[in-house]
Amino acid sequence: MIVTIDGVAASGKSSVASGVARALGVPYVSSGLLYRTATLLGLEAGLHLSDAASLLACLEKRPLRLEALAEGNRVWLGDRELTGDLHSSRVDQGVSVVAALPEVRAWVDAQLRALPEPFVAEGRDMGTNVFPHADAKFYLTASPRVRAERRAQERPEDVPAIEAALVERDRRDTVQSAPAPDARVIDTGPLTLDGVVGTVLAALPTRRA
Ligand SMILES: Nc1ncnc2c1ncn2[C@@H]1O[C@H](COP(=O)(O)OP(=O)(O)OP(=O)(O)O)[C@@H](O)[C@H]1O
Numbered sequence: 001m002i003v004t005i006d007g008v009a010a011s012g013k014s015s016v017a018s019g020v021a022r023a024l025g026v027p028y029v030s031s032g033l034l035y036r037t038a039t040l041l042g043l044e045a046g047l048h049l050s051d052a053a054s055l056l057a058c059l060e061k062r063p064l065r066l067e068a069l070a071e072g073n074r075v076w077l078g079d080r081e082l083t084g085d086l087h088s089s090r091v092d093q094g095v096s097v098v099a100a101l102p103e104v105r106a107w108v109d110a111q112l113r114a115l116p117e118p119f120v121a122e123g124r125d126m127g128t129n130v131f132p133h134a135d136a137k138f139y140l141t142a143s144p145r146v147r148a149e150r151r152a153q154e155r156p157e158d159v160p161a162i163e164a165a166l167v168e169r170d171r172r173d174t175v176q177s178a179p180a181p182d183a184r185v186i187d188t189g190p191l192t193l194d195g196v197v198g199t200v201l202a203a204l205p206t207r208r209a
């Protein structure tokens with residue numbers, strides 16, 4: 001079984017995917033973390049973020065591992081945990097450039113498609129491109145202001161600055177971020193996190209304990 005949860009930036013995808021995965025007793029996988037990893041390693045290596053060949057060479061020679069736990073994904077480079085460095089504003093600003101590279105998208109997609117079922121996958125194009133055959137698909141939205149207010153609880157920047165950055169990231173991600181025709185679109189604005197998780201679980205074709 002594959003459940004896909006796509007949506008705009010900071011709409012709650014990873015929090016909801018984690019809640020759904022824990023309820024189902026399956027892992028969830030964050031595709032965004034793989035794009036963030038490529039961005040962080042590119043920045044640390046001093047690469048131009050649109051230099052696909054150098055980025056791929058950098059990624060393929062490194063011992064990277066995505067730990068897809070239901071309670072939260074972790075990324076490792078050998079013994080070094082990268083997870084805490086993947087949500088900086090610097091990575092936020094560069095990641096859409098890296099994610100626009102077809103070579104990097106193919107690198108991410110290959111890793112995701114190699115995962116054993118069952119799992120919940122979250123990102124932008126899980127339901128449209130990577131797992132079009134998924135058993136259930138969801139697409140999360142919320143207004144930029146609501147998303148910025150939520151994110152401000154986690155970041156040092158103020159709400160207007162966060163909102164502007166989210167709107168810009170949504171704009172850059174437009175190409176790969178659209179709901180699948182068979183996705184259920186959920187506006188998370190008026191809902192609590194538990195409310196969104198419950199809405200997803202209630203809409204699944206077959207509930208698994
Ligand atoms: N329905 C909700 N009600 C209140 N807070 C929420 C809700 N959904 C998510 N949040 C909070 O919003 C913030 C962003 O959520 P989360 O990181 O899951 O979003 P995301 O879509 O995975 O973000 P990104 O696209 O940047 O990876 C978190 O602090 C999360 O706890």
Ligand SMILES: Nc1ccn([C@@H]2O[C@H](COP(=O)(O)O)[C@@H](O)[C@H]2O)c(=O)n1
Binds near residue numbers: 032097122173
């Ligand atoms: N399926 C995906 C997932 C992510 N991206 C790109 O990565 C960025 C970070 O993703 P988050 O889910 O952590 O916000 C996102 O802004 C996209 O540029 C993608 O292209 N496809």
